[in-house]
Amino acid sequence: QQQVKQSPQSLIVQKGGISIINCAYENTAFDYFPWYQQFPGKGPALLIAIRPDVSEKKEGRFTISFNKSAKQFSLHIMDSQPGDSATYFCAASNSGYALNFGKGTSLLVTP
């Protein structure tokens, strides 16, 4: 049973555009929501994370928006670059270290 649903499965964005990836969860006990970036042959790298007491968090070109009432959160990549082409995973956990991951979004940024 997938506890975190992620969409879209794949995404193509032009250089300079905004990439948006969405995730939804059901378990209201989740209190930690990270995003990871993974390149082929590498382990996932932590990009940015948010807790439910904050509606938005920004780090450089990456922004998480969090909607607690809708049980949804999203990643926005501003000014997308070809180097951002990777697979992105959202995740959620309940005050612990057992991350529940979405299925991933394959992002391609075209020149």
Add this chain to the structure above:
Amino acid sequence: KAGVTQTPRYLIKTRGQQVTLSCSPISGHRSVSWYQQTPGQGLQFLFEYFSETQRNKGNFPGRFSGRQFSNSRSEMNVSTLELGDSALYLCASSPGTGDHEQYFGPGTRLTVT
């Protein structure tokens, strides 16, 4: 600080054999978690160790086991390998208290033939 290291990086085993994978966390981190990544199931949590004790466990059969040593290094073992165990096994390191941020290693690619 050095990152998370995993050994070996690649393994080929035969069905029915057993395998042991190793993970060295970031210096000072006391929590080590293990995940299995496959194209079909994605990233799935196996278990987490903190101060040599298993603190969390995912929904995997008993063939999957782990342990953690006093220096925080961790090993996971898979016995009686099945073809479906072919996957990338990832180890994640975390301080273990307060901060939940987990940092992943490069993984061990296990192929079962």
